[in-house]
Amino acid sequence: MAAIEIKPAEGKLGVLMVGLGAVSTTFVAGVEAAKKNLRSPIGSLTQMGRIRLGKRTENRNPFIKDFVPLTDINDIVYGAWDIFPDNGYEAACKAGVIPRDLLDQIKDDLSALTPMKAVYDKNYCRKLEATHFKNAPSKMELAEAVMKDIEDFRSKNNCDRLTMIWCASTEAFNALSDVHSNLKSFEEGLRNNDPAISPSMIYAYAALKCRVGYANGAPNLTTDCPALLELAQEMGTPVSGKDFKTGQTLMKTIIAPGLAARYVGISGWFSTNILGNRDGEVLDAPENFKTKEESKLSVLDEILQPELNPELYKDLYHKVRIEYYPPRRDNKEGWDNIDLVGWLGMPMQLKVNFLCRDSILAAPLVLDLVLFMDLAHRAGLKGIQEWLSFYYKAPMVKKDLSPIHNLFHQEIKLQNTLRYLMGEEQITFLGLDYYKSA
């Protein structure tokens, strides 16, 4: 199998983060700590992961970063926008995620990161009183201002390549409408200030116009609309999303495939969380939670396929709650109660209590996503990058295609994509050939 031609990862990669809050600052802190050998980049596939190549008997298991041409973390430079003027250090202190001793050692790196003025629309984020945002008569002019930010950043930092990632607050629910149906209507909507064009869509439009890939860490629609997918194709730019798969949903997509594989019935799955960071505060607004709820609810249906297994899953009652509870800050606690049905129709229960740290789980995903999005771009992959579903709660897929939520299927898809890019054989786990010569 011939390898795909991939441009080398030479020069600097600019990582443009929309939102400089808990996740972004924890990501920067972890990368800088890894560069200084203060901490290992635990949880990052690109930094710590290996990939099996060829037959099991070959014992070829290189590190992913040695197998595919990824940007070295020493070549990353950061840029950000936020609706508040706090620099990275101030924002990290407010988020309260990074331990003080480490924070002191990377203070200069974080302090150097000052956000650019944001694109802000109160209708999409009622809970926060923004103080640091752009003013322009039309949404098109706001997009042009973001394009200028991007190009200024590129030249000032002497970047060879750029990639953008949404790490800002979840926007209020936004349904697809006519303005999103094609690029022409969308651009018309930008000029006419159509209310259905959200800030995240303005950033994404600007990124794609500048041929910068766009990854979406929140459940907002953003590039998951025909207009922006058309633009991504036109500009030859990759996009991926939506919503980092970190705590409770990560566990759900680990546990549910196991139960489904053994044909254990599930009559109910109740998930609740307490969370006290700014993300939790924004999600306390019903219109913002609705965006998140849709993303969190979607996973079980695809994994359990109730239409194919009605006796086991048709009546499953699935409920997800997030409660804003300030004392816990970023240390989210999640509870899951799963009501199971087994042999002879006997009921059983499984309880999961996950005491996690939200941004600690999300930060390595940011690193992997920006490096893989850059790889995709250099490999000429454009439009939706479904192979990155591994990282998302609500993976973007082509129209009429159902997303894959099972974490293990997502992992195989990601690894096989890397093998495909490098001209290595796909691994099917059939393995009959090991026994043929015996």
Ligand SMILES: NC(=O)c1ccc[n+]([C@@H]2O[C@H](COP(=O)([O-])OP(=O)(O)OC[C@H]3O[C@@H](n4cnc5c(N)ncnc54)[C@H](O)[C@@H]3O)[C@@H](O)[C@H]2O)c1
């Ligand atoms: N941490 C996780 O495990 C996790 C998992 C899935 C998704 N997410 C999503 O990631 C995003 C970031 O999470 P976080 O914990 O860092 O939140 P956060 O509130 O700490 O940071 C978000 C930042 O975005 C800024 N912001 C809001 N609107 C903006 C705009 N229009 N332009 C620029 N900046 C804007 C806010 O001021 C804030 O500083 C949220 O949408 C969250 O739902 C997080």
